[in-house]
Amino acid sequence: MSVETLYIGSDAVGALVRYTRDQGLRHFILVVDDRTWSALGEAAYAALTTDGADVRLARLAGEEVVADGERILELLLFSDSEPRTYIVVGSGTLTDLTRFVSYKLGRPFISLPTAPSVDAYTSSNAPIVVDRFKRTLEAQEPIAVFADLDVLCAAPPAMIASGVGDILGKYVSLADWRLGALLLGEAIDEDVVKAMYATLYSVADRVEAIGRGEPAAVAALMQALLNSGSAMARWVNSRPASGSEHHLSHFWEMLLLQEGRPAILHGAKVGVGTVLMARAYARLRSISRDNALARLARTAGRDAEEIRTLIYAGYGPLAEQVLADWVPVFPILGELWSQLQERLAEHWDEVQAVAADVPPPEVIVAQLQAAGAPTEPAQLGLTVLETDDALRYAHFMRDRFTVRWVERALGFQ
């Protein structure tokens, strides 16, 4: 399945009303929170009811909406016996909640994004917090997206900058994916890779204009975010758009959640993670083939025990949940490790070529700054220790191959 209609422009509510009429959709649940009600929700509600549609309003209360079990129940309570199409007015979290609930109820949903802040609008998975641990659960794509350009441009500048961070992260996620294909024979699709680079450059080339909030540039950012989400949905998992830079973001997010600290915008964390991983790629480029071979000889024979110990050290009470992903990998770990070592030695020049496609960290820093996005963990309120921990442990959160595994094979911690 894919999204049928993607609209980015003025009067998105008018386009929505025309669409629902054309599709014969007459019964809705309109999902909003206090903020998105005033941004666009009220206008959508008024336009749909004026058009004669039956609209049930699901207004989620409170300041910060988290996609967790409590909110899922809250949203479920708004459903009735009428088969309704969900319309969600909001950004990442509200959309993920609606994506999940509508999927479980077997109902379609329509997205009205209020900020170009994440690439998740058109994705099919929903990150939901279960037992204070974020899980990626199966859900569905929207049948249509109506993005109102005036609303997007009026979004808080930090949210627009967050979208830029999420897209610039693709420098790293695409390189990580290519390394996985090269070194572990992971499945990859060159057409998807090419399309994702085009999406990435469409934003990288416009960071100043996006930072100034120019409508055409903000529209290009929104288009890039929708493309990226669709690429993930087509690939079944998030591989094309999420690598080691996202692992750092997930690690920090989990940490804040555990400690009950306020959340940080997803793309802000991803942007900072991208700078850190661009440093890893720069370090990789500085290693000669001879040096690499000497390093590889010293790290032979890593085993499951070592990973288990590190996961316990890094994740404390959540270690068992993290380990669950690793249990199926452990029996073949020794084999994978020697394959990785062999192929690194054999394909060193190609590894260097992949690393060279990640711009130097100072270039990415300049791009993020032009868009008004943070570039250092301290700007996010994260300590040096929390940064070191993320670098040391974040890649264990998913069994996904990234540059951090290459670094481990080369003897970097």
Ligand SMILES: [Zn+2]
């Ligand atoms: Zn992301």
